[in-house]
Amino acid sequence: MSESNWDNIGQQIKDTVDDAVYYGNFTNLSRSIGDIINDTIDTVRGTAVGQRQSRAQQGMPGQMPGSAVGAGAPALYERRPQGRAVSILMCVFGSILTIVFAICFIIFLTVVLAGGFPAVGGMIFFAVLTVLSLIPAIRGSLRMGLHRRYRSYLRVFRQNLNVPVRELADRTGKSLEYTERDLLRMIEIHWLYQAHVDEEQHYLILSDDAYQAYLTAKSDYAARERQDAAAHGMTADAKHKDDGLSPECRSLIEKGGEYIRHIHESNERIPGKEFSAKLDQMERLVARIFDVVRAHPEVASDLDKLMSYYLPTTKKLLDAYQELDRQPVAGENISATKHEIEAAVDSLNEAFEKLLDSLFKDRAWDISSDISVLHTILAQDGLKKDAFGK
Numbered sequence: 001m002s003e004s005n006w007d008n009i010g011q012q013i014k015d016t017v018d019d020a021v022y023y024g025n026f027t028n029l030s031r032s033i034g035d036i037i038n039d040t041i042d043t044v045r046g047t048a049v050g051q052r053q054s055r056a057q058q059g060m061p062g063q064m065p066g067s068a069v070g071a072g073a074p075a076l077y078e079r080r081p082q083g084r085a086v087s088i089l090m091c092v093f094g095s096i097l098t099i100v101f102a103i104c105f106i107i108f109l110t111v112v113l114a115g116g117f118p119a120v121g122g123m124i125f126f127a128v129l130t131v132l133s134l135i136p137a138i139r140g141s142l143r144m145g146l147h148r149r150y151r152s153y154l155r156v157f158r159q160n161l162n163v164p165v166r167e168l169a170d171r172t173g174k175s176l177e178y179t180e181r182d183l184l185r186m187i188e189i190h191w192l193y194q195a196h197v198d199e200e201q202h203y204l205i206l207s208d209d210a211y212q213a214y215l216t217a218k219s220d221y222a223a224r225e226r227q228d229a230a231a232h233g234m235t236a237d238a239k240h241k242d243d244g245l246s247p248e249c250r251s252l253i254e255k256g257g258e259y260i261r262h263i264h265e266s267n268e269r270i271p272g273k274e275f276s277a278k279l280d281q282m283e284r285l286v287a288r289i290f291d292v293v294r295a296h297p298e299v300a301s302d303l304d305k306l307m308s309y310y311l312p313t314t315k316k317l318l319d320a321y322q323e324l325d326r327q328p329v330a331g332e333n334i335s336a337t338k339h340e341i342e343a344a345v346d347s348l349n350e351a352f353e354k355l356l357d358s359l360f361k362d363r364a365w366d367i368s369s370d371i372s373v374l375h376t377i378l379a380q381d382g383l384k385k386d387a388f389g390k
Contacts (some may be wrong), residue, residue: 108123252300
């Protein structure tokens with residue numbers, strides 16, 4: 001498939017994701033992406049038919065075996081995988097030998113039980129042979145099943161480059177997880193040359209180019225979803241509450257929002273799932289702290305240290321980490337510094353969590369006092385359970 005075709009796929013997928021984010025409707029987004037890829041493949045296949053007919057008239061070679069896209073494209077899967085005959089022989093002869101050796105074992109076992117102890121050696125010998133012959137029988141049977149399921153999958157592969165694993169599972173009557181393991185095995189033994197399995201979304205993508213387009217679409221979608229969540233993090237109700245706050249408190253919350261956005265944007269730029277999870281936790285904790293300030297402005301005075309030191313330090317650390325991450329060669333000093341920053345982020349998260357908990361301290365005392373007064377009044381009015389007992 002030409003580069004322009006794949007560029008077109010990427011643009012269509014990007015437009016689809018943009019529409020989903022804009023309208024807030026992500027239903028069947030994965031299916032829509034698959035339809036775009038498959039429609040493009042159908043178009044190219046139609047063009048390939050014309051090219052193949054032209055080559056036939058000119059005496060040129062036609063479509064490559066196993067190609068799912070058309071003339072000139074690399075084969076994507078093995079149309080007739082070798083080894084089926086060997087699997088059948090292993091299963092048949094292994095089963096026959098297992099039966100023969102098992103019968104011999106039973107005969108020797110009967111002799112031993114009848115008191116013929118010298119036959120013990122023969123019994124053990126045929127027991128070992130029974131187990132050894134059973135191994136190829138089982139392996140041959142499993143391999144035959146793999147061949148049989150692969151032939152079922154091929155009927156789908158000839159139509160699409162992007163296949164829901166559920167569709168393949170339904171063809172064989174196996175579970176989704178079993179089918180995914182099946183496909184990974186077929187990739188491992190090189191029956192599927194360029195295939196990738198997205199175990200999260202349960203999709204099989206047969207082409208490297210299609211897989212890259214698919215990953216790009218998923219990445220763009222995730223990024224847009226996080227950006228949309230950050231942009232709309234302050235709801236209309238929260239904005240209404242801010243209108244009743246003092247100018248100082250509003251300024252504090254706005255400044256906190258800038259730090260939250262910086263944490264979020266840094267998370268977008270820094271690769272690595274483990275560190276990303278730490279930054280996700282940090283963003284949630286800091287956002288929750290300012291939610292508490294918004295709901296209870298009286299705790300704003302407790303955030304002096306947070307605003308004057310912790311958050312500015314966090315910003316510097318994340319900026320430094322991004323600069324180190326951009327270096328083309330990560331030497332020992334760079335790696336050590338990055339590990340130190342990651343450890344510092346853990347410490348900051350712990351501090352933010354404790355700060356968030358401390359913001360509820362005064363309210364906890366107030367609630368405890370209210371409950372204590374309530375119990376006293378109930379006792380005075382004779383409305384407590386123990387008072388009725390007396």
